[in-house]
Amino acid sequence: MGYVALADRDHEIEHHDPQTFISKYIWSQDHKVIAIQYGCTAIFVGVIALILSAIMRLQLGFPDTFSFINPENYYQFVTMHGMIMVIYLLTALFLGGFGNYLIPLMCGSRDMVFPFLNMLSYWVYLLSVIILLISFFVPGGSTGAGWTLYPPQAIMPGTPGVDWGILLMLLSLVVFIVAFTMGGLNYVTTVLQARCRGMTLMRMPLSIWGIFIATILGLLAFPALLVSGIMMLLDKVVHTSFFMPAISSMGVDPGYTGGSPVLFQHLFWFFGHPEVYIVALPAFGIVSDLLSTHARKNIFGYRMMVWAIIAIGGLSFIVWAHHMYVSGMNPYFGFFFATTTLIIAVPTAIKVYNWVLTLWEGNIHLRVPMLFSIAFIFTFIHGGLTGLFLGNVTIDLPLSDTYFVVAHFHMVMGVSPVLVLFGAIYHWWPKITGRMYHEGLGKWHFWMTFLGTYSIYLPMHYLGFAGVPRRYFAMGNTDFMPESAQDLNAWITMSALFVAATQILFFANVIWSLRKGPKADPNPWDATTLEWQTPDNPPKHGNWGHELPECHRWAYDYSVPGYEDDFIPQNVPADTAPAGRDHAEVKS
Amino acid sequence: MLATLLGWLLRQSFNTQPWVAEAVDEASYQAPFNAKPKLVALTTFLAVATSFFALILSAYSLRMELGDWVPMTEPQLLWINTGVLVLASVAFQWTRNVAVGGRMSQVKPGLMLTGVLTVAFLVGQVIAWQQLFESGQYITSNPSNAFFFLLTGIHGIHILGGMYVWARATARSLGGRDVDAVRHSVELCTIYWHFLLLVWLVLFGLMLST
Numbered sequence: 001m002g003y004v005a006l007a008d009r010d011h012e013i014e015h016h017d018p019q020t021f022i023s024k025y026i027w028s029q030d031h032k033v034i035a036i037q038y039g040c041t042a043i044f045v046g047v048i049a050l051i052l053s054a055i056m057r058l059q060l061g062f063p064d065t066f067s068f069i070n071p072e073n074y075y076q077f078v079t080m081h082g083m084i085m086v087i088y089l090l091t092a093l094f095l096g097g098f099g100n101y102l103i104p105l106m107c108g109s110r111d112m113v114f115p116f117l118n119m120l121s122y123w124v125y126l127l128s129v130i131i132l133l134i135s136f137f138v139p140g141g142s143t144g145a146g147w148t149l150y151p152p153q154a155i156m157p158g159t160p161g162v163d164w165g166i167l168l169m170l171l172s173l174v175v176f177i178v179a180f181t182m183g184g185l186n187y188v189t190t191v192l193q194a195r196c197r198g199m200t201l202m203r204m205p206l207s208i209w210g211i212f213i214a215t216i217l218g219l220l221a222f223p224a225l226l227v228s229g230i231m232m233l234l235d236k237v238v239h240t241s242f243f244m245p246a247i248s249s250m251g252v253d254p255g256y257t258g259g260s261p262v263l264f265q266h267l268f269w270f271f272g273h274p275e276v277y278i279v280a281l282p283a284f285g286i287v288s289d290l291l292s293t294h295a296r297k298n299i300f301g302y303r304m305m306v307w308a309i310i311a312i313g314g315l316s317f318i319v320w321a322h323h324m325y326v327s328g329m330n331p332y333f334g335f336f337f338a339t340t341t342l343i344i345a346v347p348t349a350i351k352v353y354n355w356v357l358t359l360w361e362g363n364i365h366l367r368v369p370m371l372f373s374i375a376f377i378f379t380f381i382h383g384g385l386t387g388l389f390l391g392n393v394t395i396d397l398p399l400s401d402t403y404f405v406v407a408h409f410h411m412v413m414g415v416s417p418v419l420v421l422f423g424a425i426y427h428w429w430p431k432i433t434g435r436m437y438h439e440g441l442g443k444w445h446f447w448m449t450f451l452g453t454y455s456i457y458l459p460m461h462y463l464g465f466a467g468v469p470r471r472y473f474a475m476g477n478t479d480f481m482p483e484s485a486q487d488l489n490a491w492i493t494m495s496a497l498f499v500a501a502t503q504i505l506f507f508a509n510v511i512w513s514l515r516k517g518p519k520a521d522p523n524p525w526d527a528t529t530l531e532w533q534t535p536d537n538p539p540k541h542g543n544w545g546h547e548l549p550e551c552h553r554w555a556y557d558y559s560v561p562g563y564e565d566d567f568i569p570q571n572v573p574a575d576t577a578p579a580g581r582d583h584a585e586v587k588s
Numbered sequence: 589m590l591a592t593l594l595g596w597l598l599r600q601s602f603n604t605q606p607w608v609a610e611a612v613d614e615a616s617y618q619a620p621f622n623a624k625p626k627l628v629a630l631t632t633f634l635a636v637a638t639s640f641f642a643l644i645l646s647a648y649s650l651r652m653e654l655g656d657w658v659p660m661t662e663p664q665l666l667w668i669n670t671g672v673l674v675l676a677s678v679a680f681q682w683t684r685n686v687a688v689g690g691r692m693s694q695v696k697p698g699l700m701l702t703g704v705l706t707v708a709f710l711v712g713q714v715i716a717w718q719q720l721f722e723s724g725q726y727i728t729s730n731p732s733n734a735f736f737f738l739l740t741g742i743h744g745i746h747i748l749g750g751m752y753v754w755a756r757a758t759a760r761s762l763g764g765r766d767v768d769a770v771r772h773s774v775e776l777c778t779i780y781w782h783f784l785l786l787v788w789l790v791l792f793g794l795m796l797s798t
Contacts, residue, residue: 113625181636185629193625201597202606216593219632223640227647231738238727240734242651258656259731263647270643298607306601314594553609574609 029115030541031100034122038096042089049084052077054500061493063474071473072160075144082147094282099187099211105531108196108549110542112186124179128172135168143169151243151261155236170229177222187215198551205529205555210285213313214278221274228267269320277316283420287373293527294370295362296566298556300354308347315344326400334393341391368442372423375450383412404464407457415453430520434538437513445505452499459488526567529555533569660732663719669712676705677785684778687771699758739791750780
């Protein structure tokens with residue numbers, strides 16, 4: 001059994017123990033250091049994207065007030081905000097950050113299976129981020145084509161950044177995909193081959209299930225973005241006509257023949273929709289573990305949760321064209337994709353019910369990670385329900401390209417995953433740094449963020465119903481829009497600035513904790529999963545000292561009757577503690 | 589592909605009772621695949637590459653139906669190149685067989701032969717490109733040409749990636765040490781070469797028939 005030997009290569013790890021500062025913290029092959037590198041880089045670009053959104057909101061809330069915002073850079077900010085948030089922050093932080101940190105620790109292995117490839121993955125990701133950031137400073141600035149980069153406008157004169165911005169954007173995406181593929185191969189192989197003894201697939205914590213399936217989605221879906229990126233690069237650089245129709249631009253014929261912009265949309269969304277779940281599935285998994293741990297109760301319907309993750313993963317590949325109801329594709333496609341969209345709501349709803357049922361009669365501790373997790377249930381239900389509206393062709397047509405759509409996707413894949421990310425950072429902070437955070441600051445951060453985001457996105461739904469179009473730099477004189485829409489916009493902007501400023505509390509907490517935070521208990525939440533059972537806190541290189549853990553039970557033995565503690569870690573043998581649920585008297 | 593994966597995952601998870609704690613039992617703990625990690629990684633990568641090529645081909649078939657598509661005549665040289673690539677695949681299979689059989693002295697010439705054949709294929713592809721250029725067919729001439737250059741180019745890049753692993757294995761085999769590592773590399777390369785041959789046959793067949 002080669003995989004056990006692999007997980008157990010103790011002396012090999014000792015042999016390669018990094019000695020110097022550079023091999024320990026810079027060119028590190030330790031999954032934990034790489035995870036932190038991924039995390040810091042992702043949060044850094046995330047802050048840039050947050051600032052960009054604040055500038056956009058300034059323009060929308062108070063038009064004609066700020067002279068430094070013109071239509072060109074407004075579109076550049078919109079584009080870069082979207083692209084950074086979806087790809088360079090959420091994907092990178094969930095999979096590169098938490099995937100890297102949690103997979104080996106939760107599966108009980110010493111490291112990723114291919115540590116060198118893992119290191120390479122981070123540095124290539126950093127390269128893609130640098131290319132992305134350079135595009136702000138080239139002549140003409142970054143691309144303003146919208147994060148979907150639809151041709152023909154993405155590469156036609158008149159769109160901001162058409163000279164260099166779009167080239168660097170596409171190049172950066174290609175580099176990112178290379179980085180993701182290297183990381184992804186590692187995550188999949190590690191989950192499949194390097195689990196410790198006793199860690200069967202069905203004993204894995206749901207965090208790992210979410211990350212694992214999301215990685216598979218990413219590996220199969222990112223090629224679609226790669227294909228469309230390469231073909232668009234060729235259209236731009238050598239003037240092929242994959243996507244570019246016969247078109248004349250400002251009286252000049254750029255020489256394109258009859259390509260198909262809709263073809264790009266199909267390829268883009270074949271990536272783009274699974275991408276939603278690449279971000280959502282790790283969030284689902286992590287939030288399941290957070291809820292269970294802080295409610296001191298086993299997750300409700302573990303097997304159902306696993307199957308729901310798998311089902312969502314499979315279905316996510318056949319819903320893509322619900323982003324394209326107004327693209328001019330064959331209208332009959334719409335019926336098919338509306339149906340699949342409603343079907344994918346079923347496993348998703350199962351997950352929501354199970355989260356709520358996990359809380360039912362739980363011993364809920366309203367610590368900071370738990371607050372974020374419960375808030376996630378609210379925002380996710382909210383964003384999910386508006387998704388049911390938009391998934392139906394007849395409702396989508398009038399709502400398409402309005403603020404209703406903006407409100408929907410920010411609720412469901414902006415706010416919700418970010419709440420989980422914050423929850424996860426607070427939850428694993430004591431393990432990652434060995435120090436506690438400031439509980440009070442954390443709670444202030446939570447409440448201001450949670451209420452603030454509601455105050456941003458709830459009114460946007462009404463703007464959408466009123467028909468206010470998205471993507472516009474300024475609304476101009478339109479009869480159908482009531483005066484009050486502008487007041488609402490101003491309110492939304494105030495809230496957005498408030499939420500953006502609130503994030504300072506988070507960074508203050510980080511700094512406080514790193515400088516003055518009390519030393520954390522190795523298992524401050526009394527959690528069962530293996531990462532809390534490491535001999536050192538934070539875990540050292542190789543994670544487990546000399547002996548690998550053995551897994552004897554699932555990750556959710558909380559409040560098992562007849563046991564002194566209200567949790568039994570996964571590495572406690574079956575004969576020294578109650579052997580699980582079905583031997584226990586279940587309280588009726 | 590996805591269906592197989594889903595089926596496998598369901599088989600793993602069906603009929604288990606994860607909430608029951610049990611002692612570690614070798615019989616109840618089967619490795620998901622009785623394979624080395626590198627093979628699992630390679631298989632996963634082949635899935636990625638399959639997805640990649642399948643998506644280009646679906647773009648090809650959608651783009652083909654539009655009005656400006658003029659079918660192109662592929663250079664006859666491609667038939668010879670195809671033959672060379674088949675031979676490279678056969679040579680790799682032979683090298684693998686002798687490596688697994690433990691006849692390491694024959695691995696070196698086997699790897700050399702494979703390398704020569706593969707390079708010959710790549711050179712042949714480049715010559716085919718030049719023949720097209722000489723007859724005035726450039727990447728922008730027609731979408732069918734654009735796809736031809738795109739597909740052959742991407743396929744070539746994948747082969748170059750394989751050549752990197754081939755070069756490392758060859759260097760190791762010349763050093764004469766790490767017999768196990770060489771054998772393992774050769775086994776993995778063989779799978780990859782067969783995969784790229786299959787991809788090429790599909791691409792070539794599609795381009796010929798349209």
